[in-house]
Amino acid sequence: MEWVVARDTALFIASVIAGAPTAISAYKAAKAKAFSIDLLVTIAVIGALVIGEYVEAAVVSFLFVFGAYLEVRTLEKTRRSLRDLVDMAPQEAQVVRDGQTVTLAVDDIIEGDHVLVQTGGKVAVDGTIVSGQGLLNEATITGEPVPRSKTTGDTVYSGTILDNGYIEVVADRIGDDTTFAQIIELVEEAQETKTKAQRFLDKFANVYTPAIIVLSVLVVVVTRDVEFALTFLVIACPGALVISTPVSMVAGLGNGARHGVLVKGGDALERLSKIDTLVFDKTGTLTMGRPEITEIRTVDTDESTVLALAAQLERASEHPLGRTVVEEAQNRGLPLGESPTEVEVIAGGGIRGIVGSRRVAVGSKRMLASTDVALPDELAEYADARERAGNTVVFATIDERLAGIISIADQIRPEAAAAIATLRGRGVKQFYMLTGDNRHTAELVAAQLGIDHAESELLPQDKVRIVSELKAQGHHVGMIGDGINDAPAIATADVGIAMGAGTDVSIQTADVILMGNRFDQLVHAHSLAKATVHNMLQNTVIAIGTVVLLLTGVLTHQVFMSTGMLVHEASVLIVILNAVRLVRYRDKGINRLHANPVRNPVGGDRTIAGDRAAQRIG
The missing domain is CATH 3.40.1110.10 (Calcium-transporting ATPase, cytoplasmic domain N)
Structure with missing residues (x-):
């Protein structure tokens, strides 16, 4: 008898300790007039303690806390790309001041300072090389791991690493104005935004939770079985459903950041997955922009x-x-x-x-x-x-x-034709090119790249008009460009896409930024968006299916509180692990784009810049 009392006392204390965080969370949510899943669990644990079901109370509170712990740990993995970005940010640099080389904190550097970078060092500012040369690893900016040769006159970015060489850089942008700092800010903001599915689930939880409480009261009134009603209450918790979309979205956004694709939020990711019409600017977008x-x-x-x-x-x-x-x-x-x-x-x-x-x-x-x-x-x-x-x-x-x-x-981007063909095979039905250039050049570029429609000699307002007309016809339109004149059309499209080397206006207006200025990144972004939305759907089906099966088991007296809670937490973990697969997602067709670049055999008959330049397309 004494052993039973000791056991029940220990279970009671364990239930209170394990259930306290959940109860506090439920109380804070209730004060904010939000009915969270924590509220259901708290009521169930308190009810179990009141009727003397100490084992059930301890098991439920422990499993819920343990499930929350696993959720936090696993979600942390999906945010690793952002943490890695922050860790890569340079903290100090060597600066020439009054003829002397001094080491300063990055925050103390001012525009116009001359920053010295040696082999293995990180560039601390956005600027221009004024002397020296070397190989720079720009993976943090472009997602491209192969180092690029840089010399006097070339632009360099904060956060990149000098693999070999020595350069002196004059600071053009510092601190929060650098490209690297803006990338971190964009990813942080994107991970705080919500998809349409998330917003729906948030509203769903506010309706679902009080509805389940009311149903549980009705179960007590009808059956006079408090334990059965509490079991119904616990098993009805849609914990996996609530996290099914945010965990997928965060993993997808993190993957994009690692591959040089910045997506401004889950909503943009959803819209990108639905595009069926893609509109291109020409100069600097389809072409290299180095005429x-x-x-x-x-x-x-x-x-x-x-x-x-x-x-x-x-x-x-x-x-x-x-x-x-x-x-x-x-x-x-x-x-x-x-x-x-x-x-x-x-x-x-x-x-x-x-x-x-x-x-x-x-x-x-x-x-x-x-x-x-x-x-x-x-x-x-x-x-x-x-x-x-x-x-x-x-x-x-x-x-x-x-x-x-x-x-x-100008030279067409070598991977553009293969990228367009790949996108066409993956659901993008129509391709347009809108350019201010002449009709002959536009038609020549369009024919070589397999673009369906080419509109030439356009003003910025003409591009906006065409994009608006396509949307009015029911198309889901993506617009990709790089210049100030593209910004209005980028803003008008369902999804605006900017080349990372474009103007600040086009980048700020866009929903998606291709930091490496490459179309393989566009293919990856589109494929990743589809994979992320599909992953969200999978998780939603897993979550809803688990709740339906468990409730069926409860109503047929085949599932009890402890076993039901165990299955419930297992479904939460499955949903998270399924989403984590997106962190390592890589489109298998990307390598083929690099293996089969399209050359540009068309050009002029007389040249100043040489035969190679004469074979370029304007």
Whole structure:
């Protein structure tokens, strides 16, 4: 008899100790007017203690606490990618101050400081190399493990590691403004967002919990069996259902971050899985964004003068083609002189302004029309021929007269065609290309990449209109771009996707960011989104199926409180382990994209930059 009392006392104390955290959690939720699963368990444990079922009370409280412990431990694994990112953040750096090299905390570095990085060191700022060279591992930014060679003039990012070499970097962005810091912030914010399924389950729990309590009271009234009612109460806990979607979402987001794909939340991940129409910008997105001048034809003006004046004006522009003109002039050693004045951007057409004492304009045929400059038939035919050869044609006028025609070509991303074919095989039905470039170049690129529709000579508002029309037709539209002019269309699409090397505006607007600027990352992101949503569905089926089976067992007196609770906690663990599989998910088709890149055999017939540049597509 004394042994029984001692046993019951020990079980009572164990139940109280193990059940206390659950009861506290239930009380806090109730104060916030939320009915949590903890409330059901707390009522069941208290009821079991009141009627003297100490074994049942101890088993239920222990299993629930143990299940919560396993849940936290397993969920921590899914967040490891974020923790690894934070751990990789540099804490200090060597900085040149007043001619002396000093070691400073990263927070003490200011813009313009010269930061020294040696072999094995981490880059602490976003900046530009001013001296030295080396191999940089940029996996933390791009997801690409192969080191890249960097030298004077190249951009480097905080958090990357110098595998070999020595570089001196001038700090352009510091602290929270660095790309690496923004990646960490984006991943943290994304893991706090909720999918539609999660929001539904949160509402479901607030309705389900009080409903189960009411049903349990009715069971007591009808059966007069308190133990049976408490068993019903415990077994009805949908613990696995409540965590079924968040654990999958966190694992999916963590996987994306490890592979250079930043997704701004579970809702964006869900929308990405549903896209059936994908819209591309061309320059800097489908192409490498590093165009080169292939030919310059002048009209009553020498070539150096045309290029120098055009480059001086284009220094006020951020357009990739404008930067190409400036770089070509610098490579030839042409003097660029003073900055232009009275600069005016011609939307979708070009730029004009005063360079020295001369009025200069550079841009497309739309620019010529806006400045009332005539284009002779012979030169119009020449320009048309250059466009058919895959070049983008830029016109330069000096003092309201046509002075030169500059042909520029860019290279298609080698993995783009294979990526589009892969996406088509996985449910994306239509592909569009929207570009401000000429019709010939657009059609040439579209034909080579297998794109269904190519729209050319568009303004930013035209891109928005087309995306809006596609959505109105019932399509789930994804828009991918890299420039300021793409940002409105990116924001309009169901899912906005930005290239990581794009402008800040396009990146901030997008739902998904491809940090490595590669289409294999787009394929992985789409495949990962589908896998994550499928995983959520699997977990939901497991959770609901377990509750239904257990309740059936309770009602037929085949399942009792302790065994039911054990099965319940096992279902929670199964759901978590199923979600953790996403952490190591990798699309099997990615390697084939790298193994079969598509080359660009199309190009111009005369070149300045060489035969290789002449074979590029504008």
